[in-house]
Amino acid sequence: MALxxxxxxxxxxxxxxxxxxxxxxxxxxxxxxxxxxxxxxxxSGSGKTTLLNILAALDQPxxxxxxxxxxxxxxxxxxxxxxxxxxxxxxxxxDFNLLDTFNLRDNIFLPLVLAGxxxxxxxxxxxxxxxxLGISDILDKFPYEVSGGQxxxxxxxxxxxxxxxxxxxxxxxxxxxxxxxxxxLGLFGEINRQGQTIxxxxxxxxxxxxxxxxxxxxxxxxxHQIYRASKSRHEFYQNISDTLTVIATGGDRHA
Amino acid sequence: MRNGFYTRLALTxxxxxxxxxxxxxxxxxxxxxMFYSMLYLVVSREVASLNDSATLRTVLGLGVWxxxxxxxxxxxxxxxxxxxxxxxxxxxxxxxxxxxxxIARIMLIETVITALVCIGLGLVAGILFSxxxxxxxxxxxELNAAFGFxxxxxxxxxxxxxxxxxxxxxxxxxxxxxxxxxxxxxLKGGNVGEKEPRTKWLIALSGAASLAGGYSIALTVKSPxxxxxxxxxxxxxxxxxxxxxxxxxxxxxxxALRRNKRFYYRTTPFISVSGMIYRMKQNAAGLASxxxxxxMVIVMASSTVSLYVGLEDAVRTNYIREITVLVEDxxxxxxxxxxxxAIAETVEKAGHSIHNPLAMRYVSTxxxxxxxxxxxxxxxxxxxxxxxxxxxxxEEYERMEGVSAGLNAGEALVYCMQGKIPGDTLNIGGYxxxxxxxxxxxxMLEEYGVLLDRMFTQSYVIITADEQDLxxxxxxxxxxxxxxxxxxxxxxxxxxxxxxxxxxLRSDLKVMLGEMSVPGNVEGREAAKDEFMSVYGVLFFxxxxxxxxxxxxxxxxxxxxxITEGYDDKERFAIMSKVGLSLxxxxxxIRFQVLSVFYLPLVMAVIHIVFAFPVISKLLAVIKLYxxxxxxxxxxxxxxxxxxxxxxIYGLTARTYYRIVR
Numbered sequence: 020m021a022l023x024x025x026x027x028x029x030x031x032x033x034x035x036x037x038x039x040x041x042x043x044x045x046x047x048x049x050x051x052x053x054x055x056x057x058x059x060x061x062x063s064g065s066g067k068t069t070l071l072n073i074l075a076a077l078d079q080p081x082x083x084x085x086x087x088x089x090x091x092x093x094x095x096x097x098x099x100x101x102x103x104x105x106x107x108x109x110x111x112x113x114d115f116n117l118l119d120t121f122n123l124r125d126n127i128f129l130p131l132v133l134a135g136x137x138x139x140x141x142x143x144x145x146x147x148x149x150x151x152l153g154i155s156d157i158l159d160k161f162p163y164e165v166s167g168g169q170x171x172x173x174x175x176x177x178x179x180x181x182x183x184x185x186x187x188x189x190x191x192x193x194x195x196x197x198x199x200x201x202x203x204l205g206l207f208g209e210i211n212r213q214g215q216t217i218x219x220x221x222x223x224x225x226x227x228x229x230x231x232x233x234x235x236x237x238x239x240x241x242x243h244q245i246y247r248a249s250k251s252r253h254e255f256y257q258n259i260s261d262t263l264t265v266i267a268t269g270g271d272r273h274a
Numbered sequence: 275m276r277n278g279f280y281t282r283l284a285l286t287x288x289x290x291x292x293x294x295x296x297x298x299x300x301x302x303x304x305x306x307x308m309f310y311s312m313l314y315l316v317v318s319r320e321v322a323s324l325n326d327s328a329t330l331r332t333v334l335g336l337g338v339w340x341x342x343x344x345x346x347x348x349x350x351x352x353x354x355x356x357x358x359x360x361x362x363x364x365x366x367x368x369x370x371x372x373x374x375x376x377i378a379r380i381m382l383i384e385t386v387i388t389a390l391v392c393i394g395l396g397l398v399a400g401i402l403f404s405x406x407x408x409x410x411x412x413x414x415x416e417l418n419a420a421f422g423f424x425x426x427x428x429x430x431x432x433x434x435x436x437x438x439x440x441x442x443x444x445x446x447x448x449x450x451x452x453x454x455x456x457x458x459x460x461l462k463g464g465n466v467g468e469k470e471p472r473t474k475w476l477i478a479l480s481g482a483a484s485l486a487g488g489y490s491i492a493l494t495v496k497s498p499x500x501x502x503x504x505x506x507x508x509x510x511x512x513x514x515x516x517x518x519x520x521x522x523x524x525x526x527x528x529x530a531l532r533r534n535k536r537f538y539y540r541t542t543p544f545i546s547v548s549g550m551i552y553r554m555k556q557n558a559a560g561l562a563s564x565x566x567x568x569x570m571v572i573v574m575a576s577s578t579v580s581l582y583v584g585l586e587d588a589v590r591t592n593y594i595r596e597i598t599v600l601v602e603d604x605x606x607x608x609x610x611x612x613x614x615x616a617i618a619e620t621v622e623k624a625g626h627s628i629h630n631p632l633a634m635r636y637v638s639t640x641x642x643x644x645x646x647x648x649x650x651x652x653x654x655x656x657x658x659x660x661x662x663x664x665x666x667x668x669e670e671y672e673r674m675e676g677v678s679a680g681l682n683a684g685e686a687l688v689y690c691m692q693g694k695i696p697g698d699t700l701n702i703g704g705y706x707x708x709x710x711x712x713x714x715x716x717x718m719l720e721e722y723g724v725l726l727d728r729m730f731t732q733s734y735v736i737i738t739a740d741e742q743d744l745x746x747x748x749x750x751x752x753x754x755x756x757x758x759x760x761x762x763x764x765x766x767x768x769x770x771x772x773x774x775x776x777x778x779l780r781s782d783l784k785v786m787l788g789e790m791s792v793p794g795n796v797e798g799r800e801a802a803k804d805e806f807m808s809v810y811g812v813l814f815f816x817x818x819x820x821x822x823x824x825x826x827x828x829x830x831x832x833x834x835x836x837i838t839e840g841y842d843d844k845e846r847f848a849i850m851s852k853v854g855l856s857l858x859x860x861x862x863x864i865r866f867q868v869l870s871v872f873y874l875p876l877v878m879a880v881i882h883i884v885f886a887f888p889v890i891s892k893l894l895a896v897i898k899l900y901x902x903x904x905x906x907x908x909x910x911x912x913x914x915x916x917x918x919x920x921x922x923i924y925g926l927t928a929r930t931y932y933r934i935v936r
Binding site: 118 | 470535536539540541544548549551552846849850851852853854855856857858859
């Protein structure tokens with residue numbers, strides 16, 4: 020069984036007085052297996068953000084279904100949705116979304132505190148994650164005292180600490196310089212190798228080239244997808260780049 | 275044309291910031307109104323024509339000062355809040371190509387508009403309200419109001435100039451704020467990553483010490499006289515302590531809570547405590563101000579209300595009979611008889627009769643006490659050592675108390691009203707008396723009313739065997755061996771006549787004393803009631819007026835605090851809900867956080883009040899209100915009413931807060 024299954028997702032936004040309808044997603048279906056690292060690419064307005072919001076249970080689809088480990092997101096009652104999000108999903112945002120009021124350690128602990136875990140358990144969970152991400156030394160600092168790359172690694176730690184089924188990353192390298200981006204993508208690859216499923220939405224060809232599979236979204240549909248398989252990163256990069264050119268110049272779909 | 279553009283822009287800006295600007299305009303207008311109304315009462319001809327206008331105007335003039343200073347602080351505070359929130363807006367103008375002088379121009383126009391609206395509205399409301407205020411004042415003083423309308427231009431001019439100046443200061447401050455910052459800083463505005471505040475132990479400790487000092491003064495003050503001089507010291511210490519504790523102490527406490535891992539790492543404390551630490555730096559001063567203001571409102575309202583309510587009671591305790599005739603320097607029984615006859619004659623001539631007469635003779639002198647030694651009070655010396663001595667003879671004592679004194683020459687009975695006399699001898703200016711015994715209660719004091727002034731830390735009644743001993747003691751004290759007895763003779767009686775008749779009789783008696791050319795005075799309960807009324811009444815009026823103003827200030831400070839916090843928290847809660855905080859948890863957290871921040875100042879204010887209670891009841895004794903139970907009741911009621919008001923304010927502002935955060 021696939022970890023994440025998206026079936027015929029459709030999302031239509033209606034303006035306030037119902038005069039205009041905008042179709043953000045027309046018909047999206049795909050599956051993600053446990054342990055995959057998938058990148059979703061697409062231009063601005065292609066429906067990427069809408070898709071991610073629905074996957075994150077922040078938004079409801081007009082029709083269609085999202086199943087996480089066989090459980091439909093729409094079937095989860097409103098009251099349990101926050102707990103579900105906290106326990107099953109991990110988020111990494113473009114602008115980090117760390118809280119200035121907490122030091123980095125407490126920022127990472129936040130979802131566990133919300134889940135009511137004890138301090139001892141939280142600390143125990145943090146140790147290996149912080150080591151992997153190379154942030155053990157800066158845990159007592161505050162967000163405004165560290166660099167963007169460090170902030171994003173803390174955000175990744177916050178996403179990982181709940182042992183989520185899947186990590187949803189929204190343009191994680193969007194606010195980073197190229198060196199920090201490389202480091203972060205390297206880390207994504209590493210946690211993925213440790214078995215973590217990752218779904219990343221990105222603009223960047225370089226970021227996408229770190230994934231195992233890249234899906235391209237255009238006009239609210241999955242337009243195309245390619246697998247890295249045994250290709251080197253450089254080859255895969257070329258591959259993605261070519262596909263993007265084809266899409267941009269209005270080429271036909273080829274499966 | 276171009277001017278029109280700036281004006282339009284300024285107007286749009288004001289409308290866009292309505293949520294924060296309307297309360298500012300409200301605050302401006304309200305303070306203008308109150309300032310004008312109070313000033314009106316001071317300069318108004320109608321008040322000037324009243325009997326006690328000098329005292330009245332002095333007290334009201336004090337009120338004008340208080341309102342002026344308060345308005346200044348309040349408007350400056352709100353303005354600094356407004357400009358902080360608007361920095362981003364001005365930064366945008368700057369980046370879009372507007373020079374700082376253009377921005378200054380917009381701010382000038384905005385300020386002019388705001389000032390015109392505030393002063394205009396405030397004056398119109400003030401002119402309407404001032405007549406109402408006058409009627410209220412006269413009603414409280416139980417005086418008849420004259421009809422007519424008065425518009426003192428001087429009051430209008432003073433109000434306009436003062437508030438014009440306040441708005442000008444605000445404008446200058448704003449222009450400097452924008453001028454000093456770079457566009458990029460302006461754009462970032464409020465949300466620059468602020469450093470976590472460090473615990474300032476020195477300030478926390480000095481705050482605690484200052485508070486302890488203020489409290490201990492309040493608790494240890496013995497006499498009303500000392501209370502007057504020390505009260506303001508205590509107030510200043512407590513204010514200083516409150517600010518110190520709120521700014522530094524709160525952070526120390528919150529950090530201690532954070533170190534307690536089992537408490538801290540749970541949803542509500544986790545979010546609230548961290549948020550409170552973060553914002554304490556900017557909000558501690560606000561909280562301390564709210565605390566001080568609340569204390570002031572409660573103290574003012576409770577004391578003035580109890581004065582007003584306790585008026586009748588106070589007059590009765592101070593004047594146990596309708597008429598009191600006091601004559602100084604009486605030396606013989608013949609003189610006493612002569613006076614009594616003259617009084618009786620005058621009363622009869624007025625068509626009344628004497629009921630329940632009470633006559634007493636005593637000598638009272640102010641001395642400096644040192645153990646069991648008493649010496650003449652000189653120009654210097656500490657207030658605390660002052661002791662009032664009242665001498666009566668055994669004969670007088672037996673007559674009044676109905677018990678035998680059983681004294682031999684050279685012996686005395688001692689009654690300590692306040693203070694202690696150690697040992698078993700008295701040394702009065704070198705003249706020594708054996709203390710034969712100590713009297714536990716004195717009818718003449720307890721039932722016949724207040725003869726002994728309660729102003730001093732020490733006051734005693736000394737009963738001597740005979741006049742010889744009394745005279746010796748008196749001479750020894752003064753160092754003048756030729757001094758005569760010099761009793762104060764006091765004759766109290768009721769007439770059962772009407773209030774007006776009593777007032778007339780009092781002046782008749784005064785005339786009589788004048789004709790006999792004896793030094794003395796006649797006091798009447800009715801006359802005293804009028805005097806008390808003019809003091810208590812105007813204080814009550816001032817209490818109501820300033821109470822309303824301070825409540826307004828409290829409301830506004832709380833409102834702006836909530837809004838600031840709302841904007842601060844909006845982003846935080848958005849992030850946390852993304853990470854998995856549910857709406858219910860958000861609500862619960864907000865409630866906990868807002869409630870604790872809200873009630874902190876109130877709880878502190880109540881603690882202040884409890885400690886201030888003894889010293890304020892002593893201060894009330896200075897203006898002759900001795901009914902501590904009445905004052906306690908009024909204080910409790912005031913606190914209750916205030917807490918209810920406070921809860922309402924909380925409800926209203928918390929709603930605004932939810933709306934912003936959600």
